Amino acid sequence: MKRIFSISILAVLSCNFLQAQNKQILYDFNEIPQSLMVNPGVESDFKWYTGIPMISGISGYAGSNGVSVNDIFAEDGLDINDKVRNRMVYGMGRRDEFSVNVQLEILNIGFRSGNPNLFYSGGAYLEFDNITYWPRDYAQLIFDGNADQLNRRFNLGDLKTRGSLVAVYHLGVNKKVDNSLTIGARGKLYSGIVDYNSTRNSGYLVNTEGQNNILNTTLNADLQLRTSGFGQLDEASDNGTTGNTLIKRALFGGDLGLGVDLGFSYRLNEQTVFTASVLDLGFIYHSGDTQNYSLNGIASSEGIQINVLRELSNLNRDYWQDLVDEIEELVPFEENNSAYLTFRPTKVNASLRYDFGAPKGSAEDCDCTTDPSGGNSPRIAYRNSVGGHLFLINRPRGPQAAITGFYMRRLGNILAVKATYTADKFSYTNLGFGLNLQAGPINLYAIADNLLSYRNMAASNYASFQLGLNIISWDRK
């Protein structure tokens, strides 16, 4: 118990050191092949590329908008009990969250077809995703109990969490329709390894004045936890075959699902581009190794009640056990193995970019250059870009948004850098920086987020990094 609690607290708080599902720096950074993963309709000009397996794309995200490690563990002379009580138990609301997302690319390749306007890409990656909202009333009940809180309803709906570990296999196509429009789509096959979710909870616990006894305690519960994959992993852990089981479930031996990414880039004029994408529009069907738990019903109790006149002939019965049985019957805790469906956390991106400045890699006497990707209708590539980006993600308590302003600079054909400012529920001071280095056929990118937080990382509510290594064709299409 102590260990589980310790791990939970530390895991939740240490989330602050990682980074997010919002890949605002990577988005529309079309020098990086992985930008196709956040918009399959990005304007790409690669002839081919291949990511270095396992290191072509590593990204992680975690955020906590309500509390940071520093808030609780800073060596500030304050009593940790006061800090937890004031900053978490009574300082956080039910919309505050702890979320984590980690992606590890296993394989990512792309190549241009015989038709130079078509570019195909595909690969596989592992994704772990979790979001847990702060269970405010549960926390207050656990810290202070229900004593002296007559008529206070502890909201059992405060429990909202979901998470999954999924292997994703994808195949995408990117098509340049004309000089203005590029569209793309990516089909995804999900192979669910583990999943847990408890998002449709409601009910309350309350003490009211009793009719006969002093207090009446009412439990009105509609709670559900659905899990998949843990049974096989438990068994594998006992047998020492965890690795094999993970691989088997990652290779379509677990839960299966389908999804799609869609996106486009549209040039409003020579220098202005509007892009948008929707990612992970899909579902996973969980079956085979599901274990679901529920607590559903309403029970009120004023304790053991004995009305001697009414029960004169039955006073020897076991009142305590009858009370326990009655409550368990009214609010049964049940388990089942029913299959269930989950929808992926769908993301939406949109950006508006304005290109300007001196030409990129051209001696032409203008502030522009012709991009060789244009084929018969060459596009113009500028050295500088500035714009805005909007990100939305579907969450159990409704969509969350982030808005970003960015500036991008291309330094020759070797280096491109991008700086961003992002505002979202985690931070209003999120400055990010991305760097893409093209050394011959080798492409290296590195992205870091919420840079100001590095002044005191423990106090950060959000930070991120992405790294990757690719081999890209010398010549473009």
Add this chain to the structure above:
Amino acid sequence: MIVLRKIGLLFVGLVLLFSCSDKQDFGQYDDLTITPTFETSIFYVKTQESIINRVTGISFFTQDFNFDAFEEDIFAERVLEGSITYELENTTSKEIEITIEFLNENGDVLDTEFFQMDAAPTALLTRVVAYGGADKSLDILRNTSQVRLSARNLGDNTSTSNLPDPAIELRSIAKFTVRVK
């Protein structure tokens, strides 16, 4: 390739190198205590005056009830202190005595609470019995398996109170602090 890999590592290293953090003390976690206090009703007994009048002799009611609530591990292993509050109401025409005994599995008496009330009209009798610390031992509750309730009629067997639904009612709530961490 190796050079570029090193560049990547260098990037991460530089980020970490130039990042700072206030000094953290994760050992504080050991000082965190979570000790909520819960309360709920435990038992209610109502004996009507008509029942009392039917029984000849002083003792009109004695009954042992199974009561395992305090023996449950979740309570017995974590309880720190607390109290049981009794409310006794007498609307009958008789002076009465109530005895509550806490018994262990073998039927041995661990503790006794005694109440005496005059005939109606009389005020509500409220008593808070504290357990833990300098008060009564929590072991009384931890080892309680049964509760014996006894009632004695110190009045007559014929009179009837003119109050509505005359009866003796015993109400009780338990309020205990437990250690979660």
